[in-house]
Amino acid sequence: MNNLNFIEKIxxxxxxxxFPIHNLKFRFPPEPNGALHLGHVKAIYLNFYLGQKYQAPVNLRFDDTNPNLYDxxxxxxxxxxxIIFLGFKWDKECYASDYFQILYELARMLIKNDKAYVDNQTQYMIQIQRKNPIEKGINSIFRNRCVEENLYLFEKMKNGCFKEGTCVLRAKIDMSSSNMNMRDPIMYRILKKKHFRTKNTWCIYPTYDWTHGQCDYIEQISHSLCSSEFENRRPLYNWYLDQIVDKQQKIKPKQIEFSRLNLQNAITSKREIQKLIDKQIINSWNDPRIYTISGLRRKGYTAVGIKKFIQDIGVTKRNNVINISLLELKVRENLKQIAYRVMVIFNPxxxxxxxxxxxxxxxxxxxNHPDNIEFGFRKIPFSKFIYIEKNDFLEQKTNNFFRxxxxxxxxxxxxxxxxxHSVIKDKIGNIIEIHCLYDPQSKSGTMNNNKYTNKIKSTLHWVSIAHSITIETYIYHKLFQLNNKYANLFDQTNINNQSIEKIIAYAEPILKNAKIGEHFQFQRIGYFYVVYENNKLIFNQTFPLKKNLKKINNKKL
Structure with missing residues (x-):
């Protein structure tokens, strides 16, 4: 038990x-209003890890109670x-909208038991009456309507007889509770919008708090795992379940909260990411400069590295801020094991x-890999004319320059x-050619002479000019000039307008056959990932080999 996290111990x-082990069941319930970000990975990993550990089913349930989800x-x-990228497989794909009729009937049951009522007050008045945690709330003038009238009005709400904002269905709990969530929360509101799945079937939609626990109960989820911001909602979660649970069925879902994944200097808010898209600061939800799962995947982060990061930070109740460099370290460790080594010249x-x-x-x-012979070997063409990196040559040697x-x-x-032995320069003095001599007896792998002992201080990568191919690469830098201070986040002076570099590089011919999804280490440059965009292969840099690597090209997008 000592090596278990607190959820496993529960x-x-x-x-x-x-509790019968065969009745264990988990779920991951995302809202389909944007792409998932790194903060979601903790919940994904935790639910599916527990499912694998206990051989229990895990449902993927989409919380689609908001009809404004056009996409x-x-x-x-x-x-x-x-989720597939992360290597997990769900047992059943569900939607909250699958249960709209059941949720409606359960709401009617609460009305019949005098536990819910239709309130005709405005949203503003309801909010005013709720007061604050140190003041008792004020009961609605409609709180004591009779059951029959509430049933009648709720059905009229369902049938579209009222305009939006004219009435809601509220639970009848306790307007004096110190927990604001218990002060007669709203269960249904009128929204005459087309739902992406149910179309125009419904014009009333359940709130998340009403939907969440009831869907858990309908699906017989045993342990409902939530991040820590739902802790204050747990009394409401349990209150709703107490109204509907069939005592004979015995399985009442148990909500357990764990700490959020808070990352230093990283945006993990769907709302903030949507703002970046709306303001055309980023291109889409899978932009490699943000920490959505699809953005990280497009940049070349591996599922293995991401999951190892989640494993290492652990599952706790206490909120803390994690340095993003730990994630980078875990992905780098994985890339070092799996990336093919090739030679590419960026500044020839x-x-x-x-x-x-x-x-x-x-x-x-x-x-192909210095530490794993199973990666095999490749042929590289060598000729009289080659490219090397421009910054690998210095005409006059200095003490700290060993190239x-x-x-x-x-x-x-x-x-x-x-x-x-010599160089050729253009009219303004720029070096355009380097001339040298080679030793035919010094071929790599030949160890039959020692005359260069202590003379060789550096090894350079290169490509044969005649055989090289051009490739399109993208280097990604920080999106913001400042550390992630939300007060200044969308200030134009905070945006790094040079956060993307497009570089046409010269590569070994082997990269002509690169496949989408492959990882490469461009030797002495960095790790790159292959994607397919605009009918061509693109190489996105995941990381430079050294974090302090200077920009190698001044061409910006």
Whole structure:
């Protein structure tokens, strides 16, 4: 028991007290009003992990009680794809709208038991009468309507006889409760909107508080796991269930709250993300600069890394703020294990090997992963004319520069040792060509001479100019100039207008056959992920190899 989180301990205790293990059942209940973000992953992981541990079913139930969800179908698919990406599988796909008729009948039952009433006051007046936690609320003048009148009015609400805002159905609980959620909460409101699933069948819609627990009961969810902001709603959750639970059925859902996933300097609010989209600061819900699951996936974050992050932060009751660098660390650790190594040049300068045969192509072998022989080998073309990174050459060597300079030895990765002897410059003094000599006996893997001992301080990546292919890459930087201070979040001066770099790079020909969803480490540059957009392959940078890596190109979008 000592290694269990507090939710597992509650479940184990319930089992010890006689709760049948075969009756365990969990659910994940997202609202289809946007894509899921990193904050949802904790709830997803927790529910599906418990389902796997106890071999219990897990329902995916969409909370679609709001008829204003015009793009509901789109977000349903977004959410399902996110869960599949994370490696989980639900047992039953459900919708709150599946139970609208049952919820209506249960509401009628509460009216019959004098536990609910129709209130014709305005929303403003209802709110005024609720007062605050230290003042007793004021009862509605309609609170003591007779059962028959309430049933009649509720049916007229259902049949569309009243305008929006003219009346609501409220639970009759306690207007003096210190818990504001118990002060006669609204159960139904009139909304004459078309629902994306039920169309125009209904013009009254249940509130989340009324729907949540009753759907749990209908589906016989044993443990309803919620984030900590629902703790004050638990008395209401239980009160509603107490009105409808069939005592013979014995399974009354138990709500348990756990701490939210709060991330430092990261937006994890659907409302704030929608604002970013509306203001055209970001392109969509899957923009790689935000922390939606689809955005992270498009940037190249792995499900393994994300889940390892959730495992490491654990499940607690106490709220705290997690540094986003922990997530990056876990994804980096996974990418290091799975990413193929290839050579790509982002800021090229031409290098000519003067003593290498003209019009000759040599095919060299390179291991695809330095730590895993099972990744195999690939052939790399080598020729007289190659590209190296411009910042890998300095004409006059300095004490802290160990790459290529005049009369300085370096090794070309998987190839030969070279030494530069001269450069060619344009009219204004910019170097446009580097000339060097190579040692034919220094081929990588050949260890039959020691004359370069202590002379080789660096290994450079490169590509053969004639055989290279151009690829389109995107580098993502922070979306905001400042740390995530909500007061200034949408201030134009806070927006980083250079948060995306588009770079045309030169790559080994092997990348011509790259597949969507593959991860690569561009050696000495960073990790990249393959997506398909606008009828072409795109390589999105997940991380640079070094966090302090300077921008390698000044071309911005």
């Amino acid at each position: 479940i184990e205790d319930d089992i010890q007290k006689g 509901g179908h789109k977000y349903v698919e977004f959410i399902k794809n996110d 300068i031409k290098l000519i090997i003067d003593n290498y045969p003209d019009n000759h192509t040599e095919w060299l072998y390179s291991q 290529l300079s005049i009369n300085q030895y370096v090794r070309l990765k998987n190839a030969y040792i070279i030494k530069a």
